Amino acid sequence: MTTAPHTDTKTDAAPDTAPDAAPDTTPAGLPAVAPARNVGMPLDLDWVRAVQANTSAIERRAATLPGRRSVKKDWQAAWLCRAVSCMDLTTLAGDDTADRVRRLCAKARQPVRADLLDALGMTGLTTGAVCVYHDMVETAVTALEGTGIPVAAVSTGFPAGLSPLHLRIAEIRESVAAGAQEIDIVISRRHALSGNWQALYDEMRAFREACGAAHVKAILATGELGTLRNVARASLVCMMAGADFIKTSTGKEPVNATLPVTLTMVRAIRAYGARTGVRVGYKPAGGISKAKDALVYLALMKDELGDAWLRPDLFRFGASSLLGDIERQLEHHVTGAYSAGWRHAMG
Numbered sequence: 001m002t003t004a005p006h007t008d009t010k011t012d013a014a015p016d017t018a019p020d021a022a023p024d025t026t027p028a029g030l031p032a033v034a035p036a037r038n039v040g041m042p043l044d045l046d047w048v049r050a051v052q053a054n055t056s057a058i059e060r061r062a063a064t065l066p067g068r069r070s071v072k073k074d075w076q077a078a079w080l081c082r083a084v085s086c087m088d089l090t091t092l093a094g095d096d097t098a099d100r101v102r103r104l105c106a107k108a109r110q111p112v113r114a115d116l117l118d119a120l121g122m123t124g125l126t127t128g129a130v131c132v133y134h135d136m137v138e139t140a141v142t143a144l145e146g147t148g149i150p151v152a153a154v155s156t157g158f159p160a161g162l163s164p165l166h167l168r169i170a171e172i173r174e175s176v177a178a179g180a181q182e183i184d185i186v187i188s189r190r191h192a193l194s195g196n197w198q199a200l201y202d203e204m205r206a207f208r209e210a211c212g213a214a215h216v217k218a219i220l221a222t223g224e225l226g227t228l229r230n231v232a233r234a235s236l237v238c239m240m241a242g243a244d245f246i247k248t249s250t251g252k253e254p255v256n257a258t259l260p261v262t263l264t265m266v267r268a269i270r271a272y273g274a275r276t277g278v279r280v281g282y283k284p285a286g287g288i289s290k291a292k293d294a295l296v297y298l299a300l301m302k303d304e305l306g307d308a309w310l311r312p313d314l315f316r317f318g319a320s321s322l323l324g325d326i327e328r329q330l331e332h333h334v335t336g337a338y339s340a341g342w343r344h345a346m347g
Contacts, residue, residue, distance in 0.1 A: 037215070038278050040208065040242030043201040047275075048236055053228035053264055062259035066296050076295070077333045080326050081122055083294040084111050086312045088152055088283065090131040090320050092251065101136045105143035112327050119334045127323070128312035129182060133158075134175045141179035150181035152217070156207060159221075159250035161186035165203070172210040183207075184217045186250060189224050192234040200234065204241030217245035217283055217316075220265075223255035228264045235268035245281035251318060256286025262297065266304045279308065285318025291329040294322060 071079050089108045091100060108127040117125055130140050131152040140151045153175035157163035163171075172183050185207045191200035208216050218238040222231050235246050246265055249256035262284055269280050282305075284297060294317060301309040309315045332338050 036279075038239065038242050038244050038280055040205070041240050041276060043198060043237065043240055045197060048197050048233050048240075051229070051232045051236060051268075051271075053232045055228050055260070058228060058260045058263050062263055065259055065300055066292075071295060071299075073333070077120055077330060079295055079298055080291055080330055081112075081120065081125055082310060083291070083298060083317065084125060084323065084326055085128060086298075086310070086315050087111075087127045087317045087319050087323060088129045088131045088285075089127045089323060090251075090285075090318055091136075092131070092133060092154060092158075096133065096136055098136070098139045101130075101132055101139045102143045104132075105130055105140055105149075107323070108144065108149055109147055111323055112330060116327070116330050116334050120330065128316050131182075131184065131318065134171060134178070134180075137175055137178040137180050151179060152182035152184055153178075153180035154184045154186075154219075154250070156185040158184070158186050158219075159252040161188055161221075165206070169206055169210045172207060173212075176210075176212055176214045180214060182215045182217060183211050184219055184247060186219045186221060187234065187238065189221055192220075192225050192230050197233065197237050200237050201241045204238050204243060208242035215244040216242070217247045217281075218243035219247045219250055219285075221250055221253055222248050222258075222261045222265075223253035228260060231261055231264045232268050235265045236272060239268070239272045239278075239280050243280065245283050245316070247283035247285055247316075247318065249284075249286040249318075251286035253286070257284035257288055257318075259296070259300070262300060263304070266301065266309075270305060279314055281314040281316065282309065283316040283318055288317055288319055289321045289325060291322070291326045294326065 089104060091104050108130045111127050112125060117123065126147065126149050129150045129152045130144060131154065132140050134153050134155065137151055137153050144151060155171045155175050156168035161168070172185065175183060187200060188203060191203065204218060220231060220234050220238070225231050225234060238246055246269070248261055248265065266282055269282060273279055282301070288294060288297065297317070298310060301315055328339060
């Protein structure tokens with residue numbers, strides 16, 4: 001039987017020193033999507049079934065993270081700008097309108113006030129993508145024309161993923177045809193909960209094929225998978241099936257992105273990379289609304305996977321309110337005073 005690498009259960013601490021250098025401040029018109037795709041591999045059920053997750057150890061490690069990383073002053077400002085460049089600026093509301101999406105796209109093009117960016121010595125800062133429902137894809141594509149900012153569409157019966165399979169596949173194809181360069185799909189949770197890994201693999205392969213040239217992010221809805229072991233195994237199966245990113249949540253579950261879930265998923269990414277040589281991206285979504293939380297996630301990615309995962313081709317925040325708090329913190333860095341939150345609205 002093939003045994004799994006044990007990186008998914010390691011609990012050894014990363015070096016205790018804070019990052020000694022901020023991410024570079026290259027203009028943030030960085031590659032929005034990775035040039036290389038994850039082509040996947042045949043389903044290895046021996047590997048999947050061998051994966052375990054030591055929940056208590058993972059939770060202990062996660063509990064240490066917020067207090068073990070500290071970046072201040074110019075370094076903090078640089079890390080926060082990097083967080084902006086790794087953000088999927090998102091609106092997924094039932095009352096979305098074309099005007100709201102256009103305002104969101106304008107914010108994606110200019111996420112931080114120009115005077116603050118000038119003071120910080122930053123130019124060209126944009127978000128990593130704009131994420132919308134299918135009906136708003138064409139509006140977003142038009143609003144972002146010429147910017148290089150991709151449009152991501154949530155698909156496959158988002159958020160529950162319970163519509164018929166052929167309709168979910170058709171939805172992906174419609175969004176790609178409308179111009180979406182990234183597709184955020186949702187898996188059928190029942191496959192993971194019942195341990196039917198073959199069904200999950202086959203579903204994910206079908207989604208991957210329907211995406212064509214568009215990159216695919218697999219949303220696991222981790223708050224509904226029951227255990228961290230299920231999270232680890234579902235992560236691995238989706239990567240085997242060709243997911244370019246794995247993503248925590250739809251943002252609609254009672255529990256969304258958490259640090260224990262993130263540790264579990266990024267260690268699955270590390271194990272998959274060690275076996276295949278393929279880098280898979282990670283996207284925490286839901287519940288990350290404060291700049292200080294973004295710094296913790298960035299530090300975690302640097303510790304666990306390295307600097308390559310501090311760029312939008314391999315890391316994204318699924319966020320809406322996070323940007324407002326980051327801009328507020330950057331204004332404080334430049335002026336020494338905090339402004340009211342309403343001054344940093346999305347549009």
